[in-house]
Amino acid sequence: MRYTSLFPYAIVLCLLVLSCKEHERKNVLQHTKPNVLIINIDDMGWRDTSFTGSPFYETPNIDALSKKGMIFTNGYAAAANCAPSRASLMTGQWTQRHGILTVGNSERGESVDRKLIPIVNKTTLSNSFLLLPEVFKDNGYTTCHAGKWHISDDPRDKGFDINIGGSHAGHPNSYYPPYKNVDVKAVEGKRLTDVIMDSTISFVKNVQDPFFINYAPYAVHTPIQPVPTLVEKYRKKPVSPGQGNVDYATMIENLDQNIGRLLKVLKKSGKLKNTLIVFTSDNGGLFAISNQHPLRAGKGSYYEGGIRVPFFFVWEGKIKGNQKKDIPISNLDIYPTLLEITGITKPEAYTLDGHSLANMLLKNKELKEHPLFWHFPVYLQAVVAKNENRDSKFRTRPGSAVRYGKWKLHHYFEDDGIELYDLENDIGERNNLAKTQPEKVNYLLEMLNEWRKKTNAPIPYESNAEYREQLIHR
Incomplete structure (x- = not known):
């Protein structure tokens, strides 16, 4: 009888012990979740680091970091300019889904040079999307944004606990105080990039694991304002073709x-x-x-120079160092990759357009080849007349592009223009093979049309009454 009367107490004691062990297990799991740091540089080109081949710019810290992980030599942005690319990274979706197609107005350039009425652009990301910081915050992470945001007024409305200088601003009015349109406390004589990093470091020192940081410095976007102490060093260096801007070099360093x-x-x-x-x-x-170079054109263009970027992943002890992969990936792949690695499950109804790279990064398993797509149904005027684009007036005109394997096809809406390039043998996109490879054109164009149909990609058809017919395409 005495033992029977003690039985309920024994059960309670066992349950308490199990509860403590479960609590302990959850704490261990929480502390083993990896911290996540995204470093998303502004306007840094594919060859703007020394590890990607620049003989003029110096990036020893980035170079050393890249050697500790997996470099993707065919890494792409989801768009050729700032806001749509950042919106795609944060939503995990193609531009036509979130509607941020460009920066500001879609009617860029002179009206008389635009044959079509472009699709209307959105400048603020809708609350209907599930952003990366929201997912991490909902799963126990402390979230911090540092630097350029560009897709809403305040990153704290989109899942960030801490905001260091992020707003709708696309670039600072000045890198030196007063910074004017960037809301951080000005420090006399101190460069904006340094001030933002000071606050980021303060966050790292004080935050408890796990944390998620989106470090997106305004650099190296214009205005091109040099670091005075580094100018003389680069003045003494021999320039390389296309890369000899001393002031820009100091910004990179x-x-x-x-x-x-x-x-x-x-x-x-x-x-x-x-x-x-x-x-x-x-x-x-x-x-x-x-x-x-050898990539063609630059920012704003859907030739390789406008969308191919430096790209790598590092996680000490988990991702093997000194690896290079040639398979094409884009920043759309970041979202699903981070979820799989951190063990976070997204809501089933939410669409992700990228592919997880987790098995490739952690287990060195090859990723199945898949097409990359871009859609830009708007105009973006040229910055300089000699720009390596289809014509001197625009960095790009409305169109779409697809890359599958070594092949890349451009489709422009004004003239139904088709360009086909073999990137394996023509990385500079100089030799248009559309006329000599009709079967490849048909295959890729059908793939592009199916994708546009599936994603309800808006295509401009309305003629612009102010357009003046002229010889505009090379």
Whole structure:
């Protein structure tokens, strides 16, 4: 009888022990979740780092970091300019789904030069989308945005706990105080890039794991304002073709120094080993400032120079170092990759257009080849007349593009123009094979048409009454 009367107490005791063990297990799981750091540089072109081949710019910290992980030599942005690319990274969706197609007005350039009425652009991301920071915040992460945001008024309305200088601003009015349109506390004589990193480092030092950081410095976007202490160094360096802008070079080195500062703090705090790092750029380099040769054209263009970017993943002890992969990927792949690696499940109804790279990164399994698509049903005027685009007036005119394997097809709506390139043998997109490879054109164009139909991609058809017919295409 005495033992029987103690039985309920024994059950309670067992349940308490199990509860404690479960609580302990959850705590262990929580502390083993990797921290996530996205480094998304502004306007850094594919060849604007020394690890991707620039002999003029110096990026020792970025170079050293890249060697610790997997580099994607065919890494792309989802769009050729800032806002749509950033919106795609944060939503995980193609531009036609979120409607941010360009920066500002879609009627860029002179009206008399635009044959079609472009699709109306959105400048603010709708609340209907599930953003990366919202997913991480809902799963126990402390979230921080640092630098350029560009897709709504305040990143804190989109899942970030902390906002360091992010707003609708696309670039600072000045990198030196007063910074004017960037809402951070000005420090006398201190460069904006340094100030934003100071606050980012403060966050890292004080935050408890796990954390998610979207580090998106305004650099190296215009205005091109040099770092005075570095100018003389680059004046003495021999320039390389298309890359000899001294002021721009100092901006790249300053950016690299700040990334080095962040990595040093992560390492000293012991957090670096459990931090998954993604490094990329929002679009190609600005052609007027820095050429990406042998790639054609630059930012705003859907030739390779406008969309191919430096791209790598690092996670010490998990991703093997000194690896290079040639398979094409885009920043749409970041969202599903991060979810799979961190073990987070998205709502079933939410669409992701990218592919998870987790098995390739962690298990070195090859990724199944798949097409990459771009859609740009608007105009973007040229910055300089000599720009390597289809004509001197625009960086791009309305159109779409698809890359599948080594082949890339451009389709422009004004003249139903088709361009086909073999990127394996013609990375500079100089030899249009559309007339000699009709079967390949038909195959890729059918693929592009199906994709546009499936995603309800808007195509401009309405004629512009102000358009003046002229010889505009090369």
